[in-house]
Amino acid sequence: MFFVIGFAAGAWAPLVPFAKQRLALDDGALGLTLLCLGLGSIVAMPLAGALAARVGCRRVLIAAGVVVCLAFPLLATVGSVPLFAAALFAFGVGIGSLDCVINIQAIVVERESGRAMMSGFHALYSLGGFAGAGAVSGLLVLNVTLPGLAQAAAILMALATAAAAPGLLPRKAEDHAAPFAPPRGVVLAIGAFCFVVFLAEGAALDWSAVFLQAVRRVAPAAAGLGYAAFAVAMTNGRLVGDRLVTRLGLRRAVIIGAWVAAAGLVVATLGPGWISTVIGYALVGAGCSNIVPALFTAIGRQSAMPESQAVAAVSVLGYAGILAGPAAIGLVASATSLSAALLVVAALLAVVAIGATRLRV
Numbered sequence: 001m002f003f004v005i006g007f008a009a010g011a012w013a014p015l016v017p018f019a020k021q022r023l024a025l026d027d028g029a030l031g032l033t034l035l036c037l038g039l040g041s042i043v044a045m046p047l048a049g050a051l052a053a054r055v056g057c058r059r060v061l062i063a064a065g066v067v068v069c070l071a072f073p074l075l076a077t078v079g080s081v082p083l084f085a086a087a088l089f090a091f092g093v094g095i096g097s098l099d100c101v102i103n104i105q106a107i108v109v110e111r112e113s114g115r116a117m118m119s120g121f122h123a124l125y126s127l128g129g130f131a132g133a134g135a136v137s138g139l140l141v142l143n144v145t146l147p148g149l150a151q152a153a154a155i156l157m158a159l160a161t162a163a164a165a166p167g168l169l170p171r172k173a174e175d176h177a178a179p180f181a182p183p184r185g186v187v188l189a190i191g192a193f194c195f196v197v198f199l200a201e202g203a204a205l206d207w208s209a210v211f212l213q214a215v216r217r218v219a220p221a222a223a224g225l226g227y228a229a230f231a232v233a234m235t236n237g238r239l240v241g242d243r244l245v246t247r248l249g250l251r252r253a254v255i256i257g258a259w260v261a262a263a264g265l266v267v268a269t270l271g272p273g274w275i276s277t278v279i280g281y282a283l284v285g286a287g288c289s290n291i292v293p294a295l296f297t298a299i300g301r302q303s304a305m306p307e308s309q310a311v312a313a314v315s316v317l318g319y320a321g322i323l324a325g326p327a328a329i330g331l332v333a334s335a336t337s338l339s340a341a342l343l344v345v346a347a348l349l350a351v352v353a354i355g356a357t358r359l360r361v
Helices: 002-023 027-055 057-075 081-113 118-141 146-167 186-214 225-239 241-248 250-270 273-288 291-299 307-335 338-358
Strands: none
Touching: 002 027, 002 057, 002 081, 002 118, 002 146, 027 057, 027 081, 027 307, 057 081, 057 146, 081 118, 081 291, 081 307, 118 146, 118 225, 118 241, 118 291, 186 225, 186 250, 186 273, 186 291, 186 307, 186 338, 225 241, 225 273, 241 250, 241 291, 250 273, 250 291, 250 338, 273 291, 291 307, 307 338
């Protein structure tokens, strides 16, 4: 199911320019419309967490998977902005519900297995993103029609969901937590850390290419090297992350990861030449790779909030970092410079590293 979430996000990314062209949207209108996806996710997460506590993870995950599979083809076919916004909202509801509830299940599975597994789960999300983007891009090269490739992607996600269904947890949680509860205690700290890490990931996704072009003066064709280095390093870091977390422990994994990511942003921003920027973003990916998985494991060890509430609250804060972070970086960059804005993110990562020293898990 982690793979399905990543595949859905990766498959959607290459379709954005086609949606913009089909609906005749300018950059501002497209940006506002795309917020519907994040809004759907944020609205759905606490509701999905509470529902999973009442009816079990399996039912919620299967229902959310169906919503994603039904909404995805609409993203490639609807011809009006209101319908497109509604389809994005529904797609966001499905993705947000999957993201929240599969982490609840992952916490339970990891805890009962007695060994670190969370980084491996999140690695499947990263691999799904590569697979989704690669599959859709490949079909576009083969001149497959947009409706056809969207339906093919939806069918693949449906088959993966069906294959996963027997292994999804059917049992209900012991607590019947209310869906909406502000994070408190250690959950608030974990959520704040996730917000910063997702902010850093958003900086790599949305601003690395801009930095390479505007500051390092690389050719447009090479501007994606920064994010490519980030994504590859993050995936590889997660593939070996469970062993690292076992060896280092949760707290040290978060501390070391945050320092590495902060140093990577400093190297990317202040280092000489574009090669240092690419190396820096690889360090950011490696550093960030296991922080969020480790923090979700920490949620399973805290007692300040019911598990379903805590996962939902942290997920919402993480998505808020993804949504608001890139825009905030843009505002700071416009007031100062892009380099200064990225150094602010590096400073926030250093705060995470320092704050994690007080994390008791």
